[in-house]
Amino acid sequence: MLNVATELSVMEAVLKFFSYAVMAVFAENIVFTQGMGVSRLLKLVEDRDIRTLQYCIPIILVQLVSAPLGWMAHDWFFPWIRNYLPSWLPITALRPVVYLTCATVAMGVVWLILCIGGKHSRPFREQLPLATYNCCILGTILICANQNFTLLETVAFSLGSGIGYLFAVAIVDEGRRRLRSKDVPGVFKGLPSSLIYIGILSLAIYGLVGHSITA
């Protein structure tokens, strides 16, 4: 039987989860505030063959699965391996390879999940490797590790980052459509106008929040 204290702690955890997820979607958007995954995003919005969801759904799933793995690597694996490393090898040098392994394991899990979908999930599976080895995935794991988030916070922030990436792609896609106007000078067409557009959106978020978390 649940008592009031337990109910409050569950409610608190749920609230915390949503607050971290919402923060990652808007206030700490991985694209607009950290500039991660912009290169791939700009290619994605230009590519008519790939739909936004085909690329972003794998990102969200990989983020979600890799988050607890990254948390375990940060909280368990690194403290353990530190004792066995030679003095000349700083532990920070191993971060990319360890966190990439987390992302690769997550990719395998997501691959199996998508295989259940059969033929319909094939476009998602095709984009899975490119989505996995993206700045957005590794960047989120690194931010969570740097901020010493708890497991709950890590999962919430990772889920929010994935959704935030989808949000950023949708906004930039719409912006790019409008930026194809003839009124835009020739030298600004393409990459320059997109960067300025993302910059203005980023400025709006910066003005709203007033700060960004330390990366």
Next chain:
Amino acid sequence: MQNTPNRNKPRSGKAGKGKQQPERSQTLIIPQISPEMLESARRAAMEGKTQHEIEQAAMEAEQRRQAETADAAQTAEPPRQPAPKPAAPRRKTRAEAEAELDQKIHDDHLWLNNPVMMRGLGLAPVIAAAYNWDNALMLCAAAVLLLTTTRVLAVAICHLTGNRFRPVIYAYSAAILYIPAYCILYAWFGTDLSVLGIYLPLLAVESAIIKRMESPELEPVGEALRRGINNTAGLCIAVLLVGFVRELLGAGTAFGHVIMEIAPLPIVQQPAGGFILLGLIAAAWTGIVNAYTHFKREEVRHQYAERRH
């Protein structure tokens, strides 16, 4: 013409029968006659030979002369043939010249097809971390250590695996090479390296470094080395330029020295300002590149327009 007497035919009729002309006084006409033949024919006529004998002797003399000429030609060294002139290089067509120009533009990763300014690669560290000269220098050193080596190692492994598992190979090549690269960078820059935060380990999956994984064509190792060096140079130029401008505008300093008392545009040191400033620099860069490529295309067009006349 019918009344014209034929000098070669023996005359018939009374005149012919009464007083026969001596055959030796007849003039012989031999086609393609040589001076030697003419002389021998004249002598034979003087000796009183018949026409047939004279012709026979002339023919024999001509055959002897020809045989002697042939023998002399065989025994003598063959005349030295003039060396064949080297074939003149085939003139390129206009389409070929334009294709060559396009290829040259595509291969120039330093200016005309710069990875950052023209292709939008490696934007995360440039926007978020390269906000002053020192950071730009550290990123530049990291790119020098990682970019070319990753590309060469990944291509070499892809040759072994038959070009399968490209994304995994490229990402892990960069992550494994990051370990010695980090040690070298730590020896060079010490604890200053921590200023780059997560953007240094993020280079392992940065598109400027592992973009090639998206291409299904497997390049040779030598080509990977050449392109890797070109891309590194292009990335470094862009990072250093952005770092310098952002430091100047955002802090009013250049290479750490105070230039202006007041920072004219502090926002450019934030990611938002970095996006906008990079967009403006990319626009200026694009304008210059477009003007240059337009000039080169016009040059090719004029060259081929003149040739037509």
